[in-house]
Amino acid sequence: xxxxxxxxxxxxxxxxxxxxxxxxxxxxxxxxxxxxxxxxxxxxxxxxxxxxxxxxxxxxxxxxxxxxxxxxxxxxxxxxxxxxxxxxxxxxxxxxxxxxxxxxxxxxxxxxxxxxxxxxxxxxxxxxxxxxxxxxxxxxxxxxxxxxxxxxxxxxxxxxxxxxxxxxxxxxxxxxxxxxxxxxxxxxxxxxxxxxxxxxx
Amino acid sequence: xxxxxxxxxxxxxxxxxxxxxxxxxxxxxxxxxxxxxxxxxxxxxxxxxxxxxxxxxxxxxxxxxxxxxxxxxxxxxxxxxxxxxxxxxxxxxxxxxxxxxxxxxxxxxxxxxxxxxxxxxxxxxxxxxxxxxxxxxxxxxxxxxxxxxxxxxxxxxxxxxxxxxxxxxxxxxxxxxxxxxxxxxxxxxxxxxxxxxxxxx
Amino acid sequence: xxxxxxxxxxxxxxxxxxxxxxxxxxxxxxxxxxxxxxxxxxxxxxxxxxxxxxxxxxxxxxxxxxxxxxxxxxxxxxxxxxxxxxxxxxxxxxxxxxxxxxxxxxxxxxxxxxxxxxxxxxxxxxxxxxxxxxxxxxxxxxxxxxxxxxxxxxxxxxxxxxxxxxxxxxxxxxxxxxxxxxxxxxxxxxxxxxxxxxxxx
Numbered sequence: 315x316x317x318x319x320x321x322x323x324x325x326x327x328x329x330x331x332x333x334x335x336x337x338x339x340x341x342x343x344x345x346x347x348x349x350x351x352x353x354x355x356x357x358x359x360x361x362x363x364x365x366x367x368x369x370x371x372x373x374x375x376x377x378x379x380x381x382x383x384x385x386x387x388x389x390x391x392x393x394x395x396x397x398x399x400x401x402x403x404x405x406x407x408x409x410x411x412x413x414x415x416x417x418x419x420x421x422x423x424x425x426x427x428x429x430x431x432x433x434x435x436x437x438x439x440x441x442x443x444x445x446x447x448x449x450x451x452x453x454x455x456x457x458x459x460x461x462x463x464x465x466x467x468x469x470x471x472x473x474x475x476x477x478x479x480x481x482x483x484x485x486x487x488x489x490x491x492x493x494x495x496x497x498x499x500x501x502x503x504x505x506x507x508x509x510x511x512x513x514x515x
Numbered sequence: 516x517x518x519x520x521x522x523x524x525x526x527x528x529x530x531x532x533x534x535x536x537x538x539x540x541x542x543x544x545x546x547x548x549x550x551x552x553x554x555x556x557x558x559x560x561x562x563x564x565x566x567x568x569x570x571x572x573x574x575x576x577x578x579x580x581x582x583x584x585x586x587x588x589x590x591x592x593x594x595x596x597x598x599x600x601x602x603x604x605x606x607x608x609x610x611x612x613x614x615x616x617x618x619x620x621x622x623x624x625x626x627x628x629x630x631x632x633x634x635x636x637x638x639x640x641x642x643x644x645x646x647x648x649x650x651x652x653x654x655x656x657x658x659x660x661x662x663x664x665x666x667x668x669x670x671x672x673x674x675x676x677x678x679x680x681x682x683x684x685x686x687x688x689x690x691x692x693x694x695x696x697x698x699x700x701x702x703x704x705x706x707x708x709x710x711x712x713x714x715x716x
Numbered sequence: 717x718x719x720x721x722x723x724x725x726x727x728x729x730x731x732x733x734x735x736x737x738x739x740x741x742x743x744x745x746x747x748x749x750x751x752x753x754x755x756x757x758x759x760x761x762x763x764x765x766x767x768x769x770x771x772x773x774x775x776x777x778x779x780x781x782x783x784x785x786x787x788x789x790x791x792x793x794x795x796x797x798x799x800x801x802x803x804x805x806x807x808x809x810x811x812x813x814x815x816x817x818x819x820x821x822x823x824x825x826x827x828x829x830x831x832x833x834x835x836x837x838x839x840x841x842x843x844x845x846x847x848x849x850x851x852x853x854x855x856x857x858x859x860x861x862x863x864x865x866x867x868x869x870x871x872x873x874x875x876x877x878x879x880x881x882x883x884x885x886x887x888x889x890x891x892x893x894x895x896x897x898x899x900x901x902x903x904x905x906x907x908x909x910x911x912x913x914x915x916x917x
Contacts, residue, residue: 345667346660347715367771369568377630394716429779451657456853459748466747514749546868547861548916570769578831652858
């Protein structure tokens with residue numbers, strides 16, 4: 315059992331929590347919350363693998379990912395009760411999820427032989443598209459279009475990984491840790507200080 | 516021509532009817548209604564096959580499914596005129612569609628060798644995701660997140676099929692009939708008596 | 717470098733412009749606008765290739781498409797400044813995009829051996845589904861459901877191509893030009909004279 319495998323399981327678990335908690339006014343029933351956790355957890359990675367034509371999809375070929383999601387949904391229920399601070403809990407698990415998934419997705423794309431620029435996009439997609447699908451399904455503005463720095467933090471982390479890898483040939487695991495840390499850092503600073511990118515028009 | 520093939524064609528026909536009738540305030544033109552019928556009919560099965568990497572997609576490889584959809588859209592126009600009771604007509608054809616497609620999708624996934632839990636999800640996806648895509652496109656809350664028991668009825672039917680198959684080794688066609696009947700029963704009871712699952716939070 | 721390849725690159729460029737300009741009240745930042753340009757440009761072709769199981773996706777296998785998108789997003793920023801007439805600029809580039817992509821998608825589907833009816837749908841999907849995904853992500857009514865003749869113009873162009881090809885065996889490039897011109901003509905006439913298809917119900 316590799317470190318990467320455990321990281322991916324944990325990312326799935328964190329994303330399932332964030333998905334199950336992403337409910338509008340507590341409107342969802344158990345099925346709806348589980349479905350949201352499921353889609354958030356598998357959406358980004360599934361899109362990446364479909365775009366790359368890489369089969370079987372991770373969760374189709376390995377039942378442990380389904381169990382990680384179920385655990386995440388149950389944990390969401392418990393955490394929510396304990397903490398009663400939805401927003402912060404959601405932010406924490408979502409940030410952990412996107413940072414881990416960016417690196418996992420980037421490395422998978424690279425291992426399938428695509429060019430670095432495409433691999434960076436795939437890393438970002440792995441991280442954010444589950445949430446985008448989730449938000450689109452409940453007719454909310456997808457998280458990537460809101461003011462905070464979100465997907466661009468993932469892209470920055472992916473570019474950081476690629477640069478460190480190409481220049482100083484950093485150890486893979488240290489590089490992954492550093493680049494994921496950069497994503498967490500950018501994201502939390504942006505939320506804390508209300509940072510945003512310049513407008514397009 | 517197997518029973519399963521005819522069932523799938525009829526499911527496609529029913530779903531095309533329900534999709535074409537799923538219009539907001541009769542706003543759609545002929546193209547819009549046909550597109551909605553098409554997406555509703557092929558969305559779930561296409562998603563299943565894409566997730567499983569099973570090519571060619573059913574409707575790409577067999578033109579009869581396109582004809583079943585065209586027939587469904589025309590039937591929707593005629594039925595609507597005859598009956599003038601949109602809601603009930605829609606409910607009837609939609610319920611027939613989801614019950615048939617759950618079993619068709621479940622059996623296809625099993626035949627491709629995935630584990631039972633994943634096959635159950637694929638059966639449910641086959642049944643409900645066409646409608647989810649349809650609802651998302653017109654910015655309505657997807658049917659699976661509304662209060663009524665919908666996708667969970669499909670999941671119950673899929674689990675019933677798997678249990679009957681694993682325990683008493685029921686004849687495949689009888690099992691399919693029973694499990695599809697369970698879905699219809701749960702769905703119609705839930706609508707009739709306004710049943711819903713407990714809230715998540 | 718074939719004519720078809722250059723046409724596809726230009727279609728991608730035009731679509732990236734239209735996507736980046738498709739902002740609600742100038743709300744998007746640079747990342748959001750680039751993401752919208754990207755999704756609009758690659759959405760339809762990616763969906764076509766995924767539905768047909770044709771890998772690698774065009775933009776995954778050839779980095780030039782990513783560069784065409786980046787060029788389009790920058791051009792959008794410049795054009796908007798120069799022209800300050802968002803609606804017309806958008807209409808022009810979007811119409812060029814859908815006409816080129818319909819023919820490109822149709823020809824690719826035919827080359828993969830699907831039946832003409834399916835190829836026509838694939839041509840239309842290539843043209844309009846990027847915009848549909850774009851509109852769905854920002855919770856707008858997808859362009860294909862608005863009153864104007866849009867996707868049906870693409871379908872008419874695709875049918876025109878198939879008929880000319882089957883009947884008079886027209887030279888491929890002349891046929892492509894004529895059919896793309898028909899799409900542009902129908903679309904611009906529909907916008908100019910406010911034409912729409914008859915209602916379904």
